[in-house]
Amino acid sequence: MPHLVALQHSIGNAAVGRLVQRLDDPDALTPAMAQQLARRLKDAMDGWGTDEDAIYGVFTGRTQHQVNSIEAAYRALFGRELTTDLSDELTAAELRRLATLAPSEPAAAPTSPAADSAAPATPASTASPPAPSPAAPAPAAAEAGSSASPAPSPAPSPAPTAAAPAAGGDVAAAMPMTPALAAAAERANRAELAARRLRSAMQGWGTDEDAIFAVLTGRSAAERRAIADFYSLTYGRTLEFDLRDEMSGSELNEALRLLGQGELSSADELYQAITGAGTDEARVMRVLEGLAGDRARIRRTIADYRRKYGSLLVALNGDMSGAELTTARNHLGHIGHLTAIQEVIAGGEPDLLHQVPDFTIVSTADRLLLVARVHTETVVGDSDEGVLERIWGTADMAEVAAQNQSLYAASRDRGAEIPATLTTFGRFQNNFVQDMFEGGITAGDGIFDWTLVGDRLNVRVPIRFQPASGVTPPYATWQTQINNVWNQYAICEPGGRRIPVQFTMVNDSSASRTVRVVKNKVPGTLSPEDRANAGKFFEVMRPSTVPHEFGHFIGLPDEYQRTHGDFVEITGMDKTGPTNTSGRTEAQIADDLHTALHHDPAANRRIEVRRALTAAGLLVGGRAQQGNFAQDVMGEYNTRHGTLKDDLISQFTFEGSTQSDSGDRWLFQTVFSYASSSIMGNPGMFAPDPHQHPVEPRHLREFVSIVQQRNPTETWSMGAR
Amino acid sequence: MKKLTFRRTSDSPPAEHEMLEIDADGSFAMWRSTGRMVGRFAGVVPDIEALVHDADRALRSSPAGSDRIAMDATLERIDVDGHQAAIAADLTLDGWWGVLLKRCRALMSELCEQPKAAIEIDLDNPSAPRLVHRGTEPLVLELIQPAATVGVWRDRDQTAEYWGYADIIETVSAEHGWQLEIPVPDARPRHGDNVIVEIALDVYHDGVPLRVHVSAVAEIAAPDGGVPPNAV
């Protein structure tokens, strides 16, 4: 046996020994069979009273090998000695009876005289003490259950046709036996015992299902054939016919599965546990625990279940919930989750997804299908939200979400707590207010949607345009004007990567921000009276107007007539202006200013203020001198006397004001204000400062930070395209 | 009503700070910083009874409006004897304050017919627009190479923009009959073009230099230009 030698080298003696035994003994129990039998024994002994018939059923017609396997399985499963347990549960008489049911020496040396399965041997003649009890009582005389069972077991069957060589034992004994023949004869003896026990379990009051299951469990194909043959020959009806006659529903299913397979597959057991009266959670868990970690078996079980009974996952969902269901599903692991996903994609209930902890096990395309399926739920509950959150929540979905923003938004609408902004897309919203110099407030909202995919940053700015009647807004022209100012830049890093920023103003009837579009005073021509603002456009405007208002739409404030603090904050730059050469300190000048602003009579205040500012050098030739010096004076004023700006307004009271007050105040305020000549500072009424770019890095700060957040390892800044 | 003040304010360039003051007897004083005529205006408000009537009714109702306006918009405020209403210049108000507001807006334009010390642009010749004094009193102008921008428009497009300036640096007291031509030699609009001229300069008002923006709009009516334009 060169093969065997090789095998012994590679897998070891013990393994080969088991293999040889299995090869040699066609009726050897599979591990599953042995376990199922051990469990039937345990069940029979557990609880109130003892189910002796089930115990007899287990041992009836077993070989010594089989009994050994059962005993070993029992020990492995329950950590107890079967012999001890049986001795505790059964009376001496019952034990003696048990001893008659199983032969001690199986196929090895055929002692049975029967050469044909149809020819019943006398069970008593082959009966030996059953192995589980090495110290069992000595074999009693053959009684073969005749006293306990209503079935006439010891009696030979009528064997109506008996065409086969149903000869007596001596004939058989006289025949030279091949090992195969001997095995068949021995099996026939055991089959007869089993068949008779089945018969007895089905007769009389009611049906003893547990005894039937016990007998049918753990029979090899040859044994099952032998049992069925004996049964039909002896009783004139097929075993299956009688089983169907006596049982129904899940019990019949269990019997038929055993008759067909000799054991319950995991799928069968699960089905039995789930379908029987009330779910047998312990049994479900036990089967699932047995499967846990073995992907191939889990896959087979799920497929087997589907073929026979439908979806295992749906069945589990229907019968379990909460932590229990989670545990059950976890036992099915990866394969279970994949199956759930496949079933949902194929139209199954999205509930199956609740237990799936991680959706990266399938493609992003499949995940999108799952999202759509969950959205079809009439009620999207917490668990569904959890599914959506887990699907969208992984890093690899960031780009997918960016490309499927409406689906993503729909998930949020349905309650999924997923961020409105990912690193690939988002909505920016801010609002800003600016105090006007002569009172009043201008207010603006920045709103845009951005998408950062494939090294391109697209910025969509939705506006609900409301054209007056007869007005056709020139959207294309406006976009061109925006292109000329804003779409000239990229976000860059030193390594050379450039991410162009593309701004698009979109007429969107669902936008929250509205802009009216009206005719020009002189139609088709921009008159100076046509003053556009962030809420009103004209058909025709200066090329710089839309780009300036667009800056507001993306959240940027104005950069004209701002306070110094605003100006530095907004522009990041300073204006130096003239230094203080007045010979007086900034604090003294502030005091002078305060005195002037509170001069009595009020009508002369503006003259006094002008005089003070001129003496300080903050008005030169009547012109405002902005810069640090002016700011220092204002700082001193604010520290010593309250807010200068408030005083400039309040000390030229509105009611008592004259036209020149207005002009004076404007001039004074200009001294203490700042402006840039960028697109946000000067909307282009007059030629902009050639040294300043219309768009400065500060204007694209938000977009640099979007890119930076997505690509944190590089350092990004604004650059040309 | 004893006194009504109507103000227009915008920080957005060109900054507007215009004010109209009207007394109950109908006398008014007005300052305009932008528009076709800028400077000081004074005289008598026509139909003052109707204005007083509207103002009195407004006084008996609740002030309305908001001084929170859109970016770059212009804020308008009416003050009647200390009671105020505020609104963005491109919006309307309901109620009696709304009626009064509408009247004030119209007056700020109509009362330009009564200049006291003002300037406007004469656009007879688009390539040589002229600043012209209007009114009876002098207006001190700071002329530092005053420049004119001539925009040419046709079919909603600006087809050209020209620029020219008068090469002078001086402070003048413009009086009746004063005018200054600002050559923009390249400006040759064609028949059917709309032309817009804008000039910015500082005007001294009680010794305070104030930036004003004066403008004019005309349609070139004849093929060879030079024909009297329809000033708007």
Ligand SMILES: [Zn+2]
């Ligand atoms: Zn603005």
